Amino acid sequence: MIEIHGLTIKYGAAVAVDDLTFAVKPGQVTGFLGPNGAGKSSTMRAVVGLEAPHAGVALLDGRPYGMIGRPLEQVGALLDASAAHGGRTARAHVACVARSNGIGARRVAEVLELVGLAGVAGRRVGGFSLGMRQRLGIAVALLGDPGVLMFDEPVNGLDPEGIRWIRGLLRTLAGEGRTVLVSSHLMGEMEKTAAHVVLIGRGRLIEDASMASLVGRFGSLEDAYMELTEASVEFAAGGRA
Amino acid sequence: MIGDAIAAEWMKFRTLRSNHWLLAASLLSVLISMGVAAMVVRGFAGQDTADRLRFTGIGDGLGPGLQVALFVMGVLGALSMTAEHATGQIRTSLTAVPKRHVLLLAKVPVLLGVGLVAGQVLAFSMHYGAMAVLGGHAGHVLMDGRTLGTPLSEPGALRSVLLSGVAIGLVTLVGLGIGAVVRSTAGTLVVLIMIVLVLPTAAATLPQPWRARAGSVMFEGLVGDGLLPPVAALALLLAYPVAALSAGAVAIALRGRRTHPLIAGLAATGVLLATVVVAQPAQASDFPWKACKKEMECAAVQVPVDWDKPQGRKITLPLVRLPATGSHRRIGTVFALPGGPGGSGIEDLEKKGAAFAQLRQRFDVVSFTPRNGLDLGVLSKDCLLGGPWIRLPSNEAEFDRQAEVNRAAADKCRAKDPELFANLGSDSVARDVEAIRVALGEERLSFLGTSYGGVTATNYARLFPSRVRAMVLDGAVNLLDERRLRYQVMEGQLVKFAAWCAGTAECVLNDQDVVKVWREVASAKRIPVRGRQVSYDGFDVQIAAAPHFISPGADNFRWKELAKAIVLARAGDASGFADYVKAGTGSLKPPSPVGMNMTHCLDGVGFRDYADFTEARSRNKRLAPNYPQQELWHGLACPGWPEPPANPPRPLPSTGLPPLLGAASWTEPDVDALVRQVPGSATIRFEGHGHGLYLSAEPCTIGHVNRYLTWLKLPPPGAVCRS
Numbered sequence: 001m002i003e004i005h006g007l008t009i010k011y012g013a014a015v016a017v018d019d020l021t022f023a024v025k026p027g028q029v030t031g032f033l034g035p036n037g038a039g040k041s042s043t044m045r046a047v048v049g050l051e052a053p054h055a056g057v058a059l060l061d062g063r064p065y066g067m068i069g070r071p072l073e074q075v076g077a078l079l080d081a082s083a084a085h086g087g088r089t090a091r092a093h094v095a096c097v098a099r100s101n102g103i104g105a106r107r108v109a110e111v112l113e114l115v116g117l118a119g120v121a122g123r124r125v126g127g128f129s130l131g132m133r134q135r136l137g138i139a140v141a142l143l144g145d146p147g148v149l150m151f152d153e154p155v156n157g158l159d160p161e162g163i164r165w166i167r168g169l170l171r172t173l174a175g176e177g178r179t180v181l182v183s184s185h186l187m188g189e190m191e192k193t194a195a196h197v198v199l200i201g202r203g204r205l206i207e208d209a210s211m212a213s214l215v216g217r218f219g220s221l222e223d224a225y226m227e228l229t230e231a232s233v234e235f236a237a238g239g240r241a
Numbered sequence: 242m243i244g245d246a247i248a249a250e251w252m253k254f255r256t257l258r259s260n261h262w263l264l265a266a267s268l269l270s271v272l273i274s275m276g277v278a279a280m281v282v283r284g285f286a287g288q289d290t291a292d293r294l295r296f297t298g299i300g301d302g303l304g305p306g307l308q309v310a311l312f313v314m315g316v317l318g319a320l321s322m323t324a325e326h327a328t329g330q331i332r333t334s335l336t337a338v339p340k341r342h343v344l345l346l347a348k349v350p351v352l353l354g355v356g357l358v359a360g361q362v363l364a365f366s367m368h369y370g371a372m373a374v375l376g377g378h379a380g381h382v383l384m385d386g387r388t389l390g391t392p393l394s395e396p397g398a399l400r401s402v403l404l405s406g407v408a409i410g411l412v413t414l415v416g417l418g419i420g421a422v423v424r425s426t427a428g429t430l431v432v433l434i435m436i437v438l439v440l441p442t443a444a445a446t447l448p449q450p451w452r453a454r455a456g457s458v459m460f461e462g463l464v465g466d467g468l469l470p471p472v473a474a475l476a477l478l479l480a481y482p483v484a485a486l487s488a489g490a491v492a493i494a495l496r497g498r499r500t501h502p503l504i505a506g507l508a509a510t511g512v513l514l515a516t517v518v519v520a521q522p523a524q525a526s527d528f529p530w531k532a533c534k535k536e537m538e539c540a541a542v543q544v545p546v547d548w549d550k551p552q553g554r555k556i557t558l559p560l561v562r563l564p565a566t567g568s569h570r571r572i573g574t575v576f577a578l579p580g581g582p583g584g585s586g587i588e589d590l591e592k593k594g595a596a597f598a599q600l601r602q603r604f605d606v607v608s609f610t611p612r613n614g615l616d617l618g619v620l621s622k623d624c625l626l627g628g629p630w631i632r633l634p635s636n637e638a639e640f641d642r643q644a645e646v647n648r649a650a651a652d653k654c655r656a657k658d659p660e661l662f663a664n665l666g667s668d669s670v671a672r673d674v675e676a677i678r679v680a681l682g683e684e685r686l687s688f689l690g691t692s693y694g695g696v697t698a699t700n701y702a703r704l705f706p707s708r709v710r711a712m713v714l715d716g717a718v719n720l721l722d723e724r725r726l727r728y729q730v731m732e733g734q735l736v737k738f739a740a741w742c743a744g745t746a747e748c749v750l751n752d753q754d755v756v757k758v759w760r761e762v763a764s765a766k767r768i769p770v771r772g773r774q775v776s777y778d779g780f781d782v783q784i785a786a787a788p789h790f791i792s793p794g795a796d797n798f799r800w801k802e803l804a805k806a807i808v809l810a811r812a813g814d815a816s817g818f819a820d821y822v823k824a825g826t827g828s829l830k831p832p833s834p835v836g837m838n839m840t841h842c843l844d845g846v847g848f849r850d851y852a853d854f855t856e857a858r859s860r861n862k863r864l865a866p867n868y869p870q871q872e873l874w875h876g877l878a879c880p881g882w883p884e885p886p887a888n889p890p891r892p893l894p895s896t897g898l899p900p901l902l903g904a905a906s907w908t909e910p911d912v913d914a915l916v917r918q919v920p921g922s923a924t925i926r927f928e929g930h931g932h933g934l935y936l937s938a939e940p941c942t943i944g945h946v947n948r949y950l951t952w953l954k955l956p957p958p959g960a961v962c963r964s
Contacts, residue, residue, distance in 0.1 A: 049339040050332060052496075066339045069242055083332035085257065085324060092256035093333075100249030100337045140333065 006056035031194035076141030086126025130157030201232025246347035274306030302371025318416030360409030385599035386947030418485025450567030580692025582840035625836030644881025666843035666888035720890035777815035845889035847879020929964030
C-alpha cells in the first residue's frame with residue numbers, strides 16, 4: 001500500500017505538488033492521471049526517495065522508502081527508461097541492480113525472459129530502442145518480486161503486442177494482490193486496465209474515485225478527464241476551436 | 242546492506258568496457274617516464290665531465306609520468322560518479338540504494354582496491370622502465386650528491402616509489418569526491434587538471450623558498466623528499482581524498498536545498514588547511530643571527546679562555562652562517578673548520594661560499610674565527626704573521642740556540658695575553674666548537690675539516706664522538722703519521738717535476754738530469770743571495786722549494802719559476818728563491834710564523850729534544866734521499882716554546898663514531914690513513930694537484946662530499962675524481 005500525506009514539492013519558488021493526500025490500495029490497478037506538469041512524475045519520484053519533499057510524507061506499508069533495507073524487494077518502479085549507462089550490456093545492467101539488493105543471477109535471467117529481452121541480453125544498452133529500454137526498466141522493477149509496483153507511462157514506445165502484454169502483466173500483478181500504480185495519457189488503455197483513478201492537476205488532487213463511478217458519471221474516462229481537468233491544464237495548444 | 246552495495250559497485254566497475262580502456266591508457270605514464278629518461282640520457286651523454294656534474298637527476302624516474310598516472314586514475318574515480326549523472330544511471334542506482342551516502346561510500350573500496358593495485362604496478366613500471374633506459378649512467382654522482390637515477394637501493398627511493406603508487410590509488414577517491422560535488426564530467430576534469438597539473442606547475446614558477454613550500458603541499462609533491470617530515474607528508478596525502486570525499490558527502494547532504502558547491506569546497510579546504518597547518522616543518526632554533534654581508538649572517542659566542550676554568554674570563558668568537566635555502570627539508574648544520582692553523586673560517590665562507598650552493602639545499606653552513614685565528618684581534622696579527630728563520634742545527638748547542646730564538650719570537654706576541662697564548666691547542670678549539678653546537682641548539686653537527694681544520698675535527702671527534710653526525714676530512718693534516726707518508730709525497734713530486742721538465746721546452750732544465758741538479762742545490766753548504774747579506778743552504782732551498790713542488794699552479798707556472806730558481810742557485814745565486822719568498826712573506830727566507838706555531842707546538846708537532854730531532858733526521862734521510870730535510874722545519878720551531886705540548890696527537894676511538902669521509906689529492910696520501918681509524922670510512926681521491934678540494938669548488942669531490950653529508954653514503958671503493 002502507498003500512502004501519500006500532505007505531500008508538497010517545490011522547485012525553488014514553483015510548487016509542483018501541493019498538499020497532496022491519497023492512498024493506493026493493493027489488489028487493483030490504480031491509474032494516476034493528470035495533464036503535463038500536474039506533478040505525477042514528481043510524486044512518484046518522491047515515493048522512491050528520488051525527490052525530497054518540502055512537506056508531507058510518502059509511505060510504503062507504513063515506512064518511508066529510505067528506511068527499507070532491501071527496497072527492491074518491497075517496491076519496483078519504472079520511472080525513467082533512460083536511467084541506464086549505455087556502456088553496459090542489458091544483462092550486466094540488471095545484474096548490477098540485482099546484486100545491490102542481494103538478488104542472484106537466476107532471477108536476473110528470469111526477469112529478462114519475462115520482459116522478452118533474453119535474446120538481446122548480451123547487447124549494450126546504448127543500442128536499445130525506446131521500447132527495449134522500457135522493457136529493461138520493467139525487468140528491473142520486477143527483480144525483487146515486490147508487493148508495490150509503480151509505472152510511469154509504461155507503454156511509451158511499445159508496439160501493439162507490447163501494449164497488450166503490459167495490460168495483461170498489470171492485471172496479473174494486481175490480481176496477485178500487489179499494489180499497482182500506473183500513470184498514462186492513453187485514456188483508452190487506462191479504461192481497460194485500471195479499476196481506480198487518482199486525478200491531479202496543478203499539483204492538487206482533483207478526483208480520487210473508482211473507474212466505474214467515473215465512467216458512470218461522465219460516460220467515458222476521456223470525457224471525465226477532459227471535464228475535470230479543464231481548469232488545470234498547464235500547456236494548452238492553439239486557441240479554442 | 243553496504244556489503245551488497247559494494248559488491249554491486251564492483252560489478253558496475255568491471256562490466257564497463259570504458260574502465261578497462263582507461264586503465265590501459267594509464268600505461269601511457271610508463272611510456273612518458275621512459276621517454277623523459279631517454280631525453281635525459283641523450284643530453285647527458287653529450288656533455289663533458291664538468292657539465293655532467295651540474296645535471297639534475299631524474300630521481301626515482303617517475304617524473305611527469307606520475308602526473309599522467311594521477312590524472313588518468315583521478316578521471317577513473319570521477320567517472321564512477323559523474324558518468325552516473327550524465328547517463329541517468331544515477332536514478333536507477335538511487336532507487337536500488339536509496340541512502341546516498343551509502344552509494345558514495347560503496348564506491349570507495351572498489352576504487353581504492355583497483356587504484357592501489359594499479360598504482361603499484363604503474364609506479365614500479367615507471368621506475369624500472371626509466372632506470373632501464375638510463376642504463377649504466379644511473380649511478381653517476383652529481384654535484385648535489387644525488388645520482389642521475391636513484392635505484393631502489395638508494396635511501397628514500399623505495400619509499401618514494403611505493404608512496405607514488407599509493408598516491409595513484411588515493412587520487413581515485415579525490416576524483417570521486419570532486420565528482421560527487423561537481424557532478425558534471427567536464428567540470429570535474431577541469432578541477433582534476435587544476436590539482437594534478439596546473440597548480441604544481443604554477444608552484445614551480447614561484448621564487449624560493451615559496452616554490453619549495455608550495456611544492457611540498459601539492460598532492461604529487463608529498464611522495465618524494467619534500468619539506469614536510471615523512472609522517473606529516475603521509476597525513477597530508479591522506480587528507481586530500483578525505484577532504485574530497487567529505488566535500489562530496491556534504492554536497493550530497495545539501496542536495497535539494499540550495500546547494501552551493503562552494504560550501505562543499507569550503508568543507509574540503511577546511512580539512513586540508515587544518516592538516517597543512519598541523520603538518521608544518523619544524524623551525525630551526527632562534528639563535529640571534531643577523532644579516533651582515535651579502536647573504537651571510539653573523540653572530541658571536543663567548544667561550545672561556547681556559548677550559549679548565551669555565552667560569553673564568555671569556556673571549557668572544559665571531560660566527561658566520563650561510564643559511565639553508567629552504568628548497569628542501571633542512572637536515573642540520575655543517576660546520577666548516579678552517580685550516581692554517583690560524584686561518585679564518587669567515588674568510589673561507591665569504592670568498593669560497595659558492596662551493597656550498599648545493600649543500601645549502603638542506604644544511605646551514607656555519608664557520609667562525611677560532612681562538613687561534615690570526616684575525617681574532619686579541620693578539621697582534623702583524624706579530625703573529627712574523628717569526629724566526631729556522632736553521633738546521635748540526636749539534637746540540639745550535640739546537641739550543643734555535644730554541645732561544647723560538648722563545649724570543651713567541652714571547653713577543655704572547656705578552657699581550659699570556660693566558661690565551663697558553664690555550665691555543667686544537668683541543669681548546671674543539672671545545673669552543675662544542676660550545677657553539679650547544680648555543681645553536683643542534684643535537685649533532687656535521688663537519689668539513691679542511692687542512693689543519695682536520696686536526697680540530699679529529700680532536701672534536703675524540704672528545705665528543707656522540708655529537709658527530711658526519712665528518713669530512715679534506716686534505717686534512719694527519720699528525721699521527723709522523724710525516725712518513727709526507728716524505729714519499731715530496732719524492733713523488735720531484736719525480737713528477739722531472740717528468741714534466743723533460744717533456745717541455747718551457748722548463749729551463751729541460752736538457753738536464755733534473756734530480757741530479759736538484760740534489761746539488763738541496764745539499765749545498767752556502768748559496769749567497771746576490772745583492773743581500775743573506776745566503777741559502779740546502780735546507781733553506783728545500784724549505785723554499787717545497788710549496789712550489791706541491792702545487793704546480795695554473796699552466797705549471799710555479800714549476801717554471803722553480804726550474805729557473807734551481808738553475809740560478811746552481812750557478813751560485815739564491816735570489817731566484819729569495820725573490821719569490823720575499824714576495825710571498827715579506828722576508829728573504831721563509832719565516833716560521835708564531836701564529837702557526839702557537840697551535841702547532843701545543844699540538845705536539847715539535848721535537849721533544851735534540852735526540853728526537855736527530856732520530857727524525859736520520860730516518861728521513863732513509864725515507865727521502867732526494868728531499869731529506871723539508872719535514873724537519875715544522876718540528877724545529879717548537880723547542881724552547883714557552884708553553885708545553887699539552888695536546889699531543891692521539892688516535893681516534895674506533896667505536897662510537899660514524900664512518901668518516903676523506904678527500905685527498907695526489908699530494909695527500911696520509912688522509913686515508915687518518916680516516917681509516919674509524920671502520921667503514923672511505924676516501925675520495927682526486928687524480929691531480931690541489932689542496933682543500935671542496936673549498937676550491939672541485940665539482941666531482943663536491944658531489945661525493947654532498948652525497949656523504951646528506952645521506953651518509955660513502956663513495957664505492959676505488960672511486961676517483963679526475964681533473
